[in-house]
Amino acid sequence: MLLLGKIGLGFLGTALVAGAVVSSEGFIHVKVHEKQTNGTYISLVVPAMIVPVTLKFVPNHYLADASTNVRRYLPVIDAAISGLADCPDGTLVEVTDGDQHASVVKSGGSIVVDVDDPDETVHVSVPLHATQSAIDEIASAGGGPI
Amino acid sequence: MKTILPVLAVLCMGTVALAGPPERYLHVKVDDPAGREHVRVNIPLSLAEKVLPAINQGQLRDGKVDIGDFHANGVDLKMLFEAVKSAPDGEFVTVQEPDTDVRVAKSNGKMIVHVIDKEGKEKVDVTIPWEVAQALASSGDKQLNVEAAIQALERAGDTTLVTVTDNSQTVRVWIDSRNTSD
Numbered sequence: 001m002l003l004l005g006k007i008g009l010g011f012l013g014t015a016l017v018a019g020a021v022v023s024s025e026g027f028i029h030v031k032v033h034e035k036q037t038n039g040t041y042i043s044l045v046v047p048a049m050i051v052p053v054t055l056k057f058v059p060n061h062y063l064a065d066a067s068t069n070v071r072r073y074l075p076v077i078d079a080a081i082s083g084l085a086d087c088p089d090g091t092l093v094e095v096t097d098g099d100q101h102a103s104v105v106k107s108g109g110s111i112v113v114d115v116d117d118p119d120e121t122v123h124v125s126v127p128l129h130a131t132q133s134a135i136d137e138i139a140s141a142g143g144g145p146i
Numbered sequence: 147m148k149t150i151l152p153v154l155a156v157l158c159m160g161t162v163a164l165a166g167p168p169e170r171y172l173h174v175k176v177d178d179p180a181g182r183e184h185v186r187v188n189i190p191l192s193l194a195e196k197v198l199p200a201i202n203q204g205q206l207r208d209g210k211v212d213i214g215d216f217h218a219n220g221v222d223l224k225m226l227f228e229a230v231k232s233a234p235d236g237e238f239v240t241v242q243e244p245d246t247d248v249r250v251a252k253s254n255g256k257m258i259v260h261v262i263d264k265e266g267k268e269k270v271d272v273t274i275p276w277e278v279a280q281a282l283a284s285s286g287d288k289q290l291n292v293e294a295a296i297q298a299l300e301r302a303g304d305t306t307l308v309t310v311t312d313n314s315q316t317v318r319v320w321i322d323s324r325n326t327s328d
Contacts, residue, residue: 075200083196088169090325094186 209293
């Protein structure tokens with residue numbers, strides 16, 4: 001009985017540590033709601049760590065073009081992500097055009113994009129740290145020094 | 147109790163001192179009431195300061211814009227700015243044409259440019275703190291030092307930099323320490 005308890009505690013500890021590691025880079029949240037009758041409603045929350053880890057399993061030749069393009073702008077992307085991470089939370093861009101509204105907000109280490117128009121609403125929240133990891137992963141897929 | 151209060155006061159003062167200056171923002175606000183179009187941009191100056199030197203594209207390199215085609219005809223822009231800075235406030239240039247009025251003046255440590263396009267019914271007001279104008283011209287007569295200008299803007303007080311008004315749109319660019327445009 002004591003052994004079973006120890007095993008259970010081990011599993012619980014492992015699950016807790018795994019959960020902490022997986023959620024360490026935050027979560028990507030994508031929500032799409034089509035406003036028409038029977039319109040699609042999707043709400044997806046995935047650990048941001050999955051993106052760079054998944055990219056490791058993508059064969060390099062699929063990422064070669066993306067890698068070339070990303071490398072060209074890597075210094076700017078790095079500076080922008082680091083600058084965004086350091087700056088306080090707030091609305092960066094807000095556009096209203098008639099009945100369409102879009103905003104880009106920095107909130108708690110994530111960039112949140114919201115679009116609301118008569119047909120649909122879209123909400124995307126991406127942690128900056130995960131974005132940096134994913135960009136680095138794509139850049140390194142091209143091979144050679146970055 | 148008597149000893150705790152001074153300690154708390156010192157801690158509070160220390161926290162305030164360590165907090166540093168508040169973040170400064172560059173705001174852009176475009177309103178087109180007829181087209182029901184509104185744009186608000188709030189860029190932290192610290193972000194612009196970090197990103198700008200990383201951009202090496204076209205004429206923008208290392209935070210400086212190359213204006214090689216600009217002919218200063220041997221005029222030392224730095225010296226010119228120094229001379230104008232020490233000059234008393236007043237109007238330096240006034241051009242009045244049938245369709246355009248242009249006025250360049252210095253007032254309260256700021257360079258002010260007013261342009262009125264009578265045909266297009268457009269009015270442009272540009273106000274640049276002298277320190278910013280000097281920083282912009284600090285890399286000689288072939289480059290505009292945008293990075294230095296942003297650093298100078300961070301030290302400048304709250305001010306409206308540009309307003310453009312025409313028949314349908316108003317545009318305002320300003321800096322302050324608030325993270326919203328309204």
